[in-house]
Amino acid sequence: MDISYIINELAEDRENYFNAVAPPIVQSSNFAFKTVDEMREAFADEYSALVYSRGRNPTVDILRAKLAALDGAEDCLVFNSGAAAIFAAVLSNVKSGDHIVSVDKPYAWAQKMFNVILPRLGVTTTYINGREIENFERAILPNTALIYLESPNSWDYAIQDLRAIAELAKAEGIVTVCDNSYCTPIYQRPIEMGIDLVLQSATKYISGHSDVVAGVLCGNKAMMTRIFNSEFMTVGSGIQPFNAWLLIRGLRTLPVRLEHITKTTHRVVEYLKRHPMVESVIFPFEESFPQLELVKKQMSGACGLLTFIIKATDILQIEKFCENLQHILMAVSWGGHESLIIPKCSGMKRSFFKSENPDHRMLRLYVGLEDAEYIIADLERGFLSLGIGD
Numbered sequence: 001m002d003i004s005y006i007i008n009e010l011a012e013d014r015e016n017y018f019n020a021v022a023p024p025i026v027q028s029s030n031f032a033f034k035t036v037d038e039m040r041e042a043f044a045d046e047y048s049a050l051v052y053s054r055g056r057n058p059t060v061d062i063l064r065a066k067l068a069a070l071d072g073a074e075d076c077l078v079f080n081s082g083a084a085a086i087f088a089a090v091l092s093n094v095k096s097g098d099h100i101v102s103v104d105k106p107y108a109w110a111q112k113m114f115n116v117i118l119p120r121l122g123v124t125t126t127y128i129n130g131r132e133i134e135n136f137e138r139a140i141l142p143n144t145a146l147i148y149l150e151s152p153n154s155w156d157y158a159i160q161d162l163r164a165i166a167e168l169a170k171a172e173g174i175v176t177v178c179d180n181s182y183c184t185p186i187y188q189r190p191i192e193m194g195i196d197l198v199l200q201s202a203t204k205y206i207s208g209h210s211d212v213v214a215g216v217l218c219g220n221k222a223m224m225t226r227i228f229n230s231e232f233m234t235v236g237s238g239i240q241p242f243n244a245w246l247l248i249r250g251l252r253t254l255p256v257r258l259e260h261i262t263k264t265t266h267r268v269v270e271y272l273k274r275h276p277m278v279e280s281v282i283f284p285f286e287e288s289f290p291q292l293e294l295v296k297k298q299m300s301g302a303c304g305l306l307t308f309i310i311k312a313t314d315i316l317q318i319e320k321f322c323e324n325l326q327h328i329l330m331a332v333s334w335g336g337h338e339s340l341i342i343p344k345c346s347g348m349k350r351s352f353f354k355s356e357n358p359d360h361r362m363l364r365l366y367v368g369l370e371d372a373e374y375i376i377a378d379l380e381r382g383f384l385s386l387g388i389g390d
Contacts, residue, residue: 001069007251011065025245026058047228059241063248070185072192073218082201083109084237085215089197092227093175096122098145103130106150130160149178157284166194187301204335208250208257212243261304267372272308277388282307304367305334312361315353318343324385327378334366339375341365
């Protein structure tokens, strides 16, 4: 299905909405019926009927159809956060006594679920280095029910061989879940590689404007129906119509935004690589990236998220660098219009900082929609505050 058709026309049915070019926001909590039989049928299958916007809503349904098509999936559910999508994907596929294999250092709230919530339900998790398929083979137990992937992750961009893992999991009857927030379906399509459930934080590139928090979960219709009728409806974590409309708006410009961000990112990477204060740059399509061959095999591109390691001798240098940036904002997330930066040391006490540990000197940079020269000039401003320029 052509991407231009998906983002501009699919599921819009404009003749039903006064031929409006932009779809309406159906800001209604509930929907009426003409007969008792109609209501009875709807109650029997809320996945297929409009009853209450905690379940289905016309504006949300337009978004669902588009996101499922982008992922090459049969169906999709949209949540009020990426964390909610993760929670539903995992909780719907485990029971007491089950075991999960997860890549190490996953998204913090996924890890909290694995470490704090699931053990209370009798579910255990083994973390592995996901770069090697052999690590998955060794970690699988007779009670392993789910493999959790994040490819690439959001700091060192470690990736997993999705096709190989999907084949292994299917042979063992194990469900696979992959967080595809870094690439979006534009640059990576895990379902086509055999992954069962694919999720992403729609807060990021799908929105593109830093004004919506949302999560997407895609898979086959049977799985989506089961999740809808249990975790989705029970927890009540579905997205609201207005936010769904904002995500539809964001989808209109997704390809052109990613194209611009990708070009700018390569220029920023080249600048950082030659700067005397930068020890190394970590970016999936950089020639020095250790998994470059696999990156090229399963990703068609990378967007705006990169990490660089600064040659700082103490934590105050890192703080000074970040605090002297005038345009790049210090904030979490990525995928919006604005460039962002996070020093890894912001997650630790100053007394814990060790300059000999490269991880402590990491800075994660998101390259936004600004011009490359604008971003580079701001980075140079940060470096000059330390007394060193390019």
